[in-house]
Amino acid sequence: MIQRDVQTDGLIHRVLESGPTDGPLVLLVHGFPELGVSWRAQVAALAEAGFHAVAPDMRGYGGTRAETGFTILHLVGDMVDLVRALGRDGCVVVGHDWGAPVAWHCALMRPDLFTAVAGLSVPFQPRRPKGPPTPAMAAISKRAGLGDLYITRFQAPDAHKPFDADPATALRKMFFAYDGATADGEQSTGFLTPGVDLLDSIADAATLPPWMSPEHFREYVDAFSAAGFARPLDWYRSLDRNWELTAWLQDRRMDQPSLFIVGERDPVRHYAGAHEAGLKDWLTDLRGQHVLPGAGHWLQQERPDEVNRLLLGFLQSL
Incomplete structure (x- = not known):
């Protein structure tokens, strides 16, 4: 397994990579607040099974620096560029958290290139025809008396500052609050009362999840301390x-083989x-929809063996 930089049309992508270079290509797309190394267990398992597994740091994360261009068109375009830079004309794309919408949209926009798709934790959410999403989120939360969804709070131009002030604490709290091993009352629901931000809503006593070693955590802290949130x-x-x-x-469906996996206790x-x-x-060729009992949000790290088994079963069926 190696980590290297790959030059594409618009970026230098830091990637984690393993497996035979002539094996079927599988791109593994991380979410927030993660990095390509979150897929380490999957890169190893896929490589052992004969696949060429590549997990990039996504645009604006870790070793893949960018200051502009964060729309879904940019993010899908990055994956198109990366496939081409790797010398391929097709691949399977797998995404977790924010990486799942990227993967779903890769399949929607370029079905010729992304021949199968899998999403972890975040299901495909069709485009809402009645208007943009964040005002709708705010209105639904208000009607239900739930407070603000953190996603609407993230729209503020300075929303990243509490994270940048103490990256280690921010990351520790986020991994704790969305983990399957965390007790119900300590998990984040994603909804916030007025005047309380996301990090303040999580207990200061939050600990690292059982699967997160201090060495692995240091990888995240170093990356986000350097690049920011x-x-x-x-x-x-x-x-x-x-x-x-x-x-x-609008109303486009995905006809490629697809897979969805979610944790039972994912907030x-x-x-x-x-x-x-x-x-x-x-997803007209949905070949599996799995709920992992007791699992939280960080599926590929919380439950690597189960995720690897499901991914390999899906890939080997193609």
């Missing part, structure tokens, strides 16, 4: 712009789970 939060601040740019995808299900029930209406 502003660019990752720009992904969230592009949500309404994404809605404007994707009218041409994201509080605000994205409603889309799980209708997945087969949008």
Whole structure:
């Protein structure tokens, strides 16, 4: 397994890579606040099975620096560029958390290039025809008396500053609050009372999850201390712009083979789970939809053996 930089048309991508160079290519797309190394167990397992596994640091994260361009068109374009830079004309794309919407949109926009797709933790969410998402999120939360969804708070131009002030504490709290081993009352629901930000809503006594070694945690702390959280939060601040740019995808379905995996205790299900029930209406060749008992949000790290088994079964069926 190696880590190296790959020059594409627009970026220098830091990637974690293993497996035979002539094996079928699988791209593994991380989410927030993660890095390509979050897929280390999957890169190893896929390589052993004969696949060429590549997990990039995404635009604005870790070793892949960028100051502009965080719409879904940029993010899908990055993956198209990376496939070409790796000398391939097709691949399977797998995404977790924010990486899942990127993977779903890779399949929607370039079905010729992304021949199969898998999403972890975040189901495909079709474009809402009645208007952009963040005002709708705010209105739904207000009607339900739930407070503000953290995603609407992330729209503020300075929302990254509490994270940048103490990256180690921010990361420790985030990994703790969305982990399956964390007790119900200590997990984040994603909804915030007025005047309380996301990090303040998580107990100061938050500990690292059982699967997170101090050495692995240091990789995240070093990366986010160097690059900051502003660019990752720009992904969230592009949500309404994404809605404007994707009218041409309205009502489009994915015909490629697809897979979805989610943790039973994933807090994201509080605000994205409603889309799980209708997945087969949008993924016409959905070959598996799995809920992992007791698992939280960080699936590929919390439950590497189960995720590897499901991914390999899916890939070997193609």
